Amino acid sequence: MQLCVIGAGYVGLVTAACFADMGNEVVCVExxxxxxxxLQAGEVPIHEPGLQALLTSHLASGHLRFTRQLAEGVERAAVVFIAVGTPSEEDGSADLSHVLAVAEQLGSTLRHACLVVNKSTVPVGTAERVQKVINQRLHSRQLALQVTVASNPEFLKEGSAIDDFMRPDRVLLGCADSASEELLRRLYAPFVRNNERVLCMDVRAAEFSKYAANAFLATKISFINEMAGLCGLLDVDIEQVRRGIGSDKRIGTHFIYAGCGYGGSCFPKDVKALIHSAEQQGFEPAILRAVEARNALQKTLLFEALREHFSGHLQGRVVALWGLAFKPGTDDLREAPSLVLLDALLAAGARVQGCDPVACDGVAARYAQALASGQLKLGESPYTAVEGADALVLVTEWKQFRQPDFRRVRGLMRMPALFDGRNIYDSLELSELGFLYRGIGRPVADHCKASAA
Ligand SMILES: NC(=O)c1ccc[n+]([C@@H]2O[C@H](COP(=O)([O-])OP(=O)(O)OC[C@H]3O[C@@H](n4cnc5c(N)ncnc54)[C@H](O)[C@@H]3O)[C@@H](O)[C@H]2O)c1
Known part of the structure; x- marks a missing residue:
C-alpha cells in the first residue's frame, strides 16, 4: 500500500519503518x-534499538523515503498518518497546533480521496476538528473529495518501539465508517496475525482510550510510590511488598516498581491533558491530580535524601549520577527525573559527574554553562563517573548499571554512599561491602544505621 507518515519523531519514524518492512511504500514527511x-543520509537521529537497521535496509530497497514537502509525501498515498507532537500548553491542555497545521496543509494539498489517520495522542473530538479543517479547505478549493479521518492511537514504548509495533498487544482503530476500518484492518493484518488484537470502536472512544491507558499506568506508579513512602516510615521494605502484591493476577507485576518518579514524553503530558479535559467539563479529576502531585514529590526525593545525608551542605560535594534518560533504552530526556535532580544539585553548588550510555549529548545541550565551568562532567563510563565521588545516585536503571563491580566502585569513591532511585540493588550486600545504602521506601540496613549514627 502507498502510505504517507507525517512527522519523523519516535512514533512517526518507527511507524514508517515498520510499515515499510511489511512491503508498503512509505514516504515520511519531516x-x-x-x-x-x-534521515535522508540514512542516519537515525534518535536512539531506538533496531531502528537503524530498518532504515538502512528500506532506504536501500526504496520502500522508505523522506521529504520536507507534504505534497510529495501524500501524492499517491491511500493512507496518511499524522504523527506530530502534541506537547503540553501552559494550562496543561494538549497543544494541537502541529496537528491542526497538518490538517490545513492536507486540505490545501490533497488531490485525491484518502484516509487520514491520527496517531498523535489527542483529546476527544480532535478527529472531528481535523475533519472539519480538511473539509473547509477542500471546499474552498471547490474539490468534493472523500477524505475521512480516523483515530489509531499508538502504544509503542521507547526503548522497545520496534518490537511493540511489530507485535502489538492490541491495535485500536477508531473509525467512523466500515470502509476506513476495512482498509486499516488490511494494513495491520501482518502485524496481528491473530485478529483478536484489533479492537474497533468509535473515533472518540479510541481517542479517549489512549489517555485512559497512560493515566492508569501513571496511577499504578504513583500508587506504589505512595506505598513506598509509608513503608519507609514503618520499617517495611517496599520491594518485598511489591513481590507480595504483584503475584496477584488482578494487580500484576508491571508498573509497580517504586522509584524516583515517572517522566518521558507521554505520561506527564497526557495526565495533564486529561486533567484539563476534565476541568473543561466541570468534572473533578481527584485521582489524576493526586497521581501528578505524588510524581512531582517523588522526583524531589533523591535530592532531599542527599541533602539530609550531607546535613544540608552540598556545596563542593561530588555527586555521581548513573542514568540520565527518562528510562533505559532511549535518549529521550523529556520530563526525566534526572533533570529535576541535576537542577537542584547544581543550584546547591554540588559538582555532578553524570553518566548515560546515550543521553549525554542531550544533557550537554541543556547544561552548557555548567559543563563549561566544570561543575558538570558527562561520560559513558560508570567507573569514571564515580571517581572521587562523595555519593552515587542511580537514577535510570540501564542494564549497564545492574551488576557493576561494587568493590571497584567503592575503591574509586571518596565516600561510599549509594542512593538507589530504582531499588535495583541488594541493600544487605551493599551494606556488607561498606556502602551506606538508601533506596526508595526501603528500611535502612543495620550497618547503615550504625554508620549514620
Ligand atoms: N514518544 C512516545 O513514546 C509515544 C508513544 C505513543 C504516542 N506518542 C504520541 O505520538 C505523538 C508524537 O510523539 P513523538 O514522541 O514521536 O514526537 P516527536 O516530537 O519525537 O516527533 C514529532 C515530529 O514531528 C515533526 N513535525 C512537526 N510538525 C510537522 C509538520 N507539520 N510536518 C512534518 N513533520 C512535523 C517534528 O519535527 C518531529 O520530528 C505525540 O502525540 C505523542 O504523545 C508518543
Whole structure:
C-alpha cells in the first residue's frame, strides 16, 4: 500500500519503518531540517534499538523515503498518518497546533480521496476538528473529495518501539465508517496475525482510550510510590511488598516498581491533558491530580535524601549520577527525573559527574554553562563517573548499571554512599561491602544505621 507518515519523531519514524518492512511504500514527511538531512543520509537521529537497521535496509530497497514537502509525501498515498507532537500548553491542555497545521496543509494539498489517520495522542473530538479543517479547505478549493479521518492511537514504548509495533498487544482503530476500518484492518493484518488484537470502536472512544491507558499506568506508579513512602516510615521494605502484591493476577507485576518518579514524553503530558479535559467539563479529576502531585514529590526525593545525608551542605560535594534518560533504552530526556535532580544539585553548588550510555549529548545541550565551568562532567563510563565521588545516585536503571563491580566502585569513591532511585540493588550486600545504602521506601540496613549514627 502507498502510505504517507507525517512527522519523523519516535512514533512517526518507527511507524514508517515498520510499515515499510511489511512491503508498503512509505514516504515520511519531516519539517525539521536537521532531522530530515540526517534521515535522508540514512542516519537515525534518535536512539531506538533496531531502528537503524530498518532504515538502512528500506532506504536501500526504496520502500522508505523522506521529504520536507507534504505534497510529495501524500501524492499517491491511500493512507496518511499524522504523527506530530502534541506537547503540553501552559494550562496543561494538549497543544494541537502541529496537528491542526497538518490538517490545513492536507486540505490545501490533497488531490485525491484518502484516509487520514491520527496517531498523535489527542483529546476527544480532535478527529472531528481535523475533519472539519480538511473539509473547509477542500471546499474552498471547490474539490468534493472523500477524505475521512480516523483515530489509531499508538502504544509503542521507547526503548522497545520496534518490537511493540511489530507485535502489538492490541491495535485500536477508531473509525467512523466500515470502509476506513476495512482498509486499516488490511494494513495491520501482518502485524496481528491473530485478529483478536484489533479492537474497533468509535473515533472518540479510541481517542479517549489512549489517555485512559497512560493515566492508569501513571496511577499504578504513583500508587506504589505512595506505598513506598509509608513503608519507609514503618520499617517495611517496599520491594518485598511489591513481590507480595504483584503475584496477584488482578494487580500484576508491571508498573509497580517504586522509584524516583515517572517522566518521558507521554505520561506527564497526557495526565495533564486529561486533567484539563476534565476541568473543561466541570468534572473533578481527584485521582489524576493526586497521581501528578505524588510524581512531582517523588522526583524531589533523591535530592532531599542527599541533602539530609550531607546535613544540608552540598556545596563542593561530588555527586555521581548513573542514568540520565527518562528510562533505559532511549535518549529521550523529556520530563526525566534526572533533570529535576541535576537542577537542584547544581543550584546547591554540588559538582555532578553524570553518566548515560546515550543521553549525554542531550544533557550537554541543556547544561552548557555548567559543563563549561566544570561543575558538570558527562561520560559513558560508570567507573569514571564515580571517581572521587562523595555519593552515587542511580537514577535510570540501564542494564549497564545492574551488576557493576561494587568493590571497584567503592575503591574509586571518596565516600561510599549509594542512593538507589530504582531499588535495583541488594541493600544487605551493599551494606556488607561498606556502602551506606538508601533506596526508595526501603528500611535502612543495620550497618547503615550504625554508620549514620
Ligand atoms: N514518544 C512516545 O513514546 C509515544 C508513544 C505513543 C504516542 N506518542 C504520541 O505520538 C505523538 C508524537 O510523539 P513523538 O514522541 O514521536 O514526537 P516527536 O516530537 O519525537 O516527533 C514529532 C515530529 O514531528 C515533526 N513535525 C512537526 N510538525 C510537522 C509538520 N507539520 N510536518 C512534518 N513533520 C512535523 C517534528 O519535527 C518531529 O520530528 C505525540 O502525540 C505523542 O504523545 C508518543
Amino acid at each position: 519539517t525539521d531540517p536537521f532531522r530530515l538531512t540526517r
